[in-house]
Amino acid sequence: MQAEKAKALKSILDNSAAARQRLNEFTARMFRTRGGRIGSGMGAVIEALWGFFLNQILVEQSGHDIELAWMYGHEYNDFACIRRGAEWDPNTRRGELLRVEVKSMVASADESKAHFDRLKKELISTDLLVVFLWDWIQVPESTASRFVRVSPQVKDYFIGKALDVAELRDALHKERGGSFVQAGQCPDGCSSDACAHVGEPLNASGKRERLSGPKSARVSQSVSYAANFGGLVRMLKCSSTKARSVFRKICQQKETAWEFVSFIHRNLPDEEENQYSKEEWSKMALVLGLHDPPREKSELVQRVRAVGARYRAALRSVS
Numbered sequence: 113m114q115a116e117k118a119k120a121l122k123s124i125l126d127n128s129a130a131a132r133q134r135l136n137e138f139t140a141r142m143f144r145t146r147g148g149r150i151g152s153g154m155g156a157v158i159e160a161l162w163g164f165f166l167n168q169i170l171v172e173q174s175g176h177d178i179e180l181a182w183m184y185g186h187e188y189n190d191f192a193c194i195r196r197g198a199e200w201d202p203n204t205r206r207g208e209l210l211r212v213e214v215k216s217m218v219a220s221a222d223e224s225k226a227h228f229d230r231l232k233k234e235l236i237s238t239d240l241l242v243v244f245l246w247d248w249i250q251v252p253e254s255t256a257s258r259f260v261r262v263s264p265q266v267k268d269y270f271i272g273k274a275l276d277v278a279e280l281r282d283a284l285h286k287e288r289g290g291s292f293v294q295a296g297q298c299p300d301g302c303s304s305d306a307c308a309h310v311g312e313p314l315n316a317s318g319k320r321e322r323l324s325g326p327k328s329a330r331v332s333q334s335v336s337y338a339a340n341f342g343g344l345v346r347m348l349k350c351s352s353t354k355a356r357s358v359f360r361k362i363c364q365q366k367e368t369a370w371e372f373v374s375f376i377h378r379n380l381p382d383e384e385e386n387q388y389s390k391e392e393w394s395k396m397a398l399v400l401g402l403h404d405p406p407r408e409k410s411e412l413v414q415r416v417r418a419v420g421a422r423y424r425a426a427l428r429s430v431s
């Protein structure tokens with residue numbers, strides 16, 4: 113069973129880039145428009161299309177006996193990877209090998225609204241998280257046109273084990289003063305065996321982060337829950353030295369966590385600049401053998417980045 117799950121995982125990872133390419137080719141052909149709306153629900157369309165194209169590829173190739181099923185009646189945009197030609201029960205997960213949670217972010221939006229707030233206990237080790245960064249991109253016209261037409265295109269994406277990202281997210285949540293409901297210590301006073309809130313995140317003020325958290329921990333009369341937990345960009349922010357060191361340790365130990373961080377940082381360079389202190393950027397300049405590094409932080413960061421991709425490895429080794 114474990115070997116079968118690992119094989120399914122590999123099939124999805126191996127074909128995710130090809131699925132993205134088909135998606136981009138399809139949207140460039142079909143979804144062409146003047147304008148291009150943000151907050152249009154296009155992100156959800158992209159998330160779904162990727163699953164359909166991945167399925168198409170899995171069916172075309174021999175050696176794959178799996179397919180992606182689109183979860184129904186579920187609050188997340190999710191796929192279940194199931195055995196082809198077998199019974200499937202999403203309630204018991206019978207016939208399932210793993211699940212894939214798909215999120216999307218608009219590259220030009222100020223702040224991503226996407227959240228990865230699935231609890232650790234809801235994930236199994238082979239479950240995947242996929243995040244697409246997309247935007248409206250100008251498409252070439254077949255005939256000369258004086259108007260610009262755009263199409264939604266996935267510019268970059270992350271795919272990796274969801275649990276590894278959840279580990280980083282949860283550790284930094286605690287560093288912000290947040291906590292998770294423990295058995296026998298639920299704010300609602302549930303008895304240990306009847307508490308459905310174990311593992312639910314509470315913020316530093318003890319308020320619930322998710323609607324499914326303890327009722328007595330709602331934020332206020334008018335606000336039901338905080339909804340900051342798992343914000344794809346926000347969850348990486350560190351405000352203390354201790355938080356920074358926790359961040360670095362997990363990034364060094366978990367390849368997937370580092371890949372997720374790298375995905376966010378290469379697309380949002382300001383987040384990367386702020387993640388590391390000026391002293392750390394100086395240390396990196398030294399590691400990279402740069403002479404006379406600038407004193408001013410943003411100039412220093414520019415110089416470090418100018419060495420090319422290898423500066424990322426140096427960043428990861430900073431502790």
Ligand SMILES: [Zn+2]
Nearest residue numbers: 298302307309
């Ligand atoms: Zn409870």
